[in-house]
Amino acid sequence: MVLTKYNLGELLELTTETNSELKYGPDDVKGMTITKEIIPTKANVKDTDLKKFLVVHPKEFIFNPRTHGKKIGFGYNSTGETFLISWNNIAFKIKKDAEKLVLPEYLFLHFNRSEWDREACYRSWGSSTEVFSWYALCEMVLELPPIDIQQKYVDIYNAMSLNQQCYERGLEDLKLTCDAYIEELRKKLPHKKLGNYISLCDTKNEDLQYGVDSVRGISIEKRFIDTKANMEGVPLKPYEVVFPNEFAYVTVTSRNGGKISLARNTSHKPYLCSSSYIVFKVNNIEELLPAYLSMLFERSEFNRYSRFNSWGSARETFDWEEMQDIHFPIPNIEIQQDIVNIFKAYNTRKDINEKLKSQIKDICPILIKGSIEEARKEA
CATH class of the missing domain: 3.90.220.20 (DNA methylase specificity domains)
Structure with a gap:
């Protein structure tokens, strides 16, 4: 097995599908963070014309060409749902004939590294606003191991992410308990x-x-x-x-x-x-x-x-x-203390969850390095 170098432009293509028929509404509009997460948009889009917004299907990528210091706003649609992003962002996907060469999840591991952010910012240009263009992305070089090795390291990442997501769901249940307790007091006291x-x-x-x-x-x-x-x-x-x-x-x-x-x-x-x-x-x-x-x-x-x-x-x-x-x-001091104890447990678990998310992000460069070294050993 050998490693193969590609320019990203050989593997990727722009997606330019717009919401021209208004199939998707304001609740479908998303944004992205510099920590490479897809989030509900913070903009008020209630009265915005959504016809020009880009449609992002599962397994497609998005990024904000305007750089933010040392990081790029970026996201990967790992869900089974389609969403919208603002037309002034960029959406792309893996070319059909390149799907046998690279897994989208493996490609996301590549983008989800501080090393990639540094290179992307280095390739950005501008005066008042620096821009990382689609063409700059296409010029970047990627060293790829075979698909089976990619899948092995993607599986490791997915297992860690699944554990973190399960932990996060339990965290939200605890918050709901605390909020319900407060709401009951608000109504009764x-x-x-x-x-x-x-x-x-x-x-x-x-x-x-x-x-x-x-x-x-x-x-x-x-x-x-x-x-x-x-x-x-x-x-x-x-x-x-x-x-x-x-x-x-x-x-x-x-x-x-x-x-x-x-x-x-x-x-x-x-x-x-x-x-x-x-x-x-x-x-x-x-x-x-x-x-x-x-x-x-x-x-x-x-x-x-x-x-x-x-x-x-x-x-x-x-x-x-x-x-x-x-x-x-x-309420009386005993009830206050009970609520504080629940809230303290929630905050403790919240901190643990943030550490888990940070560890998952930090493991991306390790997984990429491990996959490349494994391919070299088997060459």
């Missing part, structure tokens, strides 16, 4: 004003006890993250200190994708955040658990509420007065 349970914090870093390593930003996923700001020369004395179990949020909600940036410090060390953020704490943890409140903040209902109750012209803000005026179901 009287809602209490949050302002009676929380208060502002205003501890500044005036003595510079905490340095730049303690500075954090806040994501719309309700997490503290390493700051993306350039902190060189920035005075840290005005920065707010966020102690463990305290909360901080960004009042500005416009251009945030319908979400509010808010987080609880779940670590064992203080953080620093910008003085423009609002920092607050629970007054009495025997009445309200910070972890329970944190869970309520993570629900999509709270995102919608905070966005609806934001006010302003050039930018809309969810002020402290509005935060205090929220009404939540607050």
